[in-house]
Amino acid sequence: MLVPDLPLRTDRLLLRAFIPDDLAVLRDYRGRPEVTRYLYHEPYDEAAARAAVDRMVRRTALREPGDVLNLAIVLPGTGEFVGDVLLTWTSGEHRQGEIGYVGHPDHTGHGYVTEAAREMLRLGFDGLGLHRIVGRLDARNAASARVLERLGMRREAHLRENEFVKSEWTDEVVYALLDREWRAGTAGD
Numbered sequence: 470m471l472v473p474d475l476p477l478r479t480d481r482l483l484l485r486a487f488i489p490d491d492l493a494v495l496r497d498y499r500g501r502p503e504v505t506r507y508l509y510h511e512p513y514d515e516a517a518a519r520a521a522v523d524r525m526v527r528r529t530a531l532r533e534p535g536d537v538l539n540l541a542i543v544l545p546g547t548g549e550f551v552g553d554v555l556l557t558w559t560s561g562e563h564r565q566g567e568i569g570y571v572g573h574p575d576h577t578g579h580g581y582v583t584e585a586a587r588e589m590l591r592l593g594f595d596g597l598g599l600h601r602i603v604g605r606l607d608a609r610n611a612a613s614a615r616v617l618e619r620l621g622m623r624r625e626a627h628l629r630e631n632e633f634v635k636s637e638w639t640d641e642v643v644y645a646l647l648d649r650e651w652r653a654g655t656a657g658d
Contacts, residue, residue: 471597472530484540487525494550498573507607534561542585551576554585564600566593583619594651608640617644
């Protein structure tokens with residue numbers, strides 16, 4: 470079980486629980502087609518953004534397998550919203566997890582998503598005691614692949630046309646990192 474003391478601080482970021490007031494910013498950046506191109510959902514309208522915020526505000530702890538920790542990434546000095554990050558506890562028996570993230574396009578290119586995702590790896594390995602954490606993405610999403618590579622994650626699989634997403638067959642790429650690799654310091658800095 471992991472109930473982090475929120476908000477979390479990294480060198481440049483604050484990772485905090487979502488609040489209902491995040492509705493407008495979530496609708497804005499997740500409402501953009503260029504942001505959701507490689508995600509499972511279409512661009513958010515008002516109703517989809519409201520449902521997402523309602524779900525995200527409750528995702529503040531990992532109490533049992535299947536739970537998701539979903540945090541807003543903000544700049545501490547200004548409170549400016551730069552994206553969101555998540556850690557899913559996928560298996561208790563096998564001590565597995567998965568990270569995910571979505572960056573606000575107005576704040577890309579500064580390493581914020583990588584820094585926040587590194588903190589989620591730390592929580593998964595050091596806080597929850599996971600053995601293996603994966604990152605899965607649409608194979609066309611080169612920017613997301615670069616994030617996982619900067620984190621020191623290894624590309625393990627390229628699955629051809631394994632998912633039917635948004636009316637097309639898509640390839641999925643899987644990256645992974647083991648707890649011993651994390652502890653040995655082989656994860657990217």
